[in-house]
Amino acid sequence: MTSSPADRNMKKAMLRGLLGKCPGCGNGKIFSGYIKVNHTCPSCGLELFHQRADDAPPYFTMFIVLHFVVSGILTVEKAFSPAMWVQLVIWLPLSCLFAVWLLPHIKGALIGLQWARGMHGFSGDTDGYSAQQID
Template sequence: MAKPNPLLAGAAGRCPNCGEGHLFEGFLRVSPRCEACGFDLAAADSGDGPAVFVILIAGFVVAFGALFTMVAFRAPVWLTLLIWLPMTLVICLALLRPMKGLMLAAQFINKAGQARHD
């Protein structure tokens, strides 16, 4: 059996080792172990990386969309805010889980570990 692409598995919320088990329990809490292969996921920590990428991507999309809406359609500020503030929330929530999965998969690929002082 061929190994799955860890980045695609992570983005889909699957174990980067086997591609079968769930990476998350809940919305963003990482499972302690993969239920399919038993891979230890407890040591994985993505830190603030996913949030930074989500802020950059969502900020670009929302800023461009809001400016485009105001210039192209001459929309008033209240209408622009009514459209793009909820879109900000939707875009951020939609991107956060896949980005966290990608960061955890990147750690798996690079065999990254937390610094230890034993």
């Protein structure tokens, strides 16, 4: 895709990324594995290796999951006051499953944001990176 960052719709790109689709065309998949990003979009050829999500997806995932889990723990404790083991049986597996499910969605949305804003080489500049340096 050769569109400039000014022409890119950020909400649409983030929604496409959230769904695991290419932020440019919305057809190809971003990921080749659980959270391994494709080098290029299989549909439109958009180079995705520029993305630099790094540690942001796990931090955002923990932030969201822990808000729900802590709210749930406090609500259950206030309403029923169960034994500690009951709380652990409920919230440990739930928080792990929710985090595992949410992580690729957040990473995809961040890649969409980077593409829409023209960050890290998505603007057409290489930012000093080449495909050989990334792999």
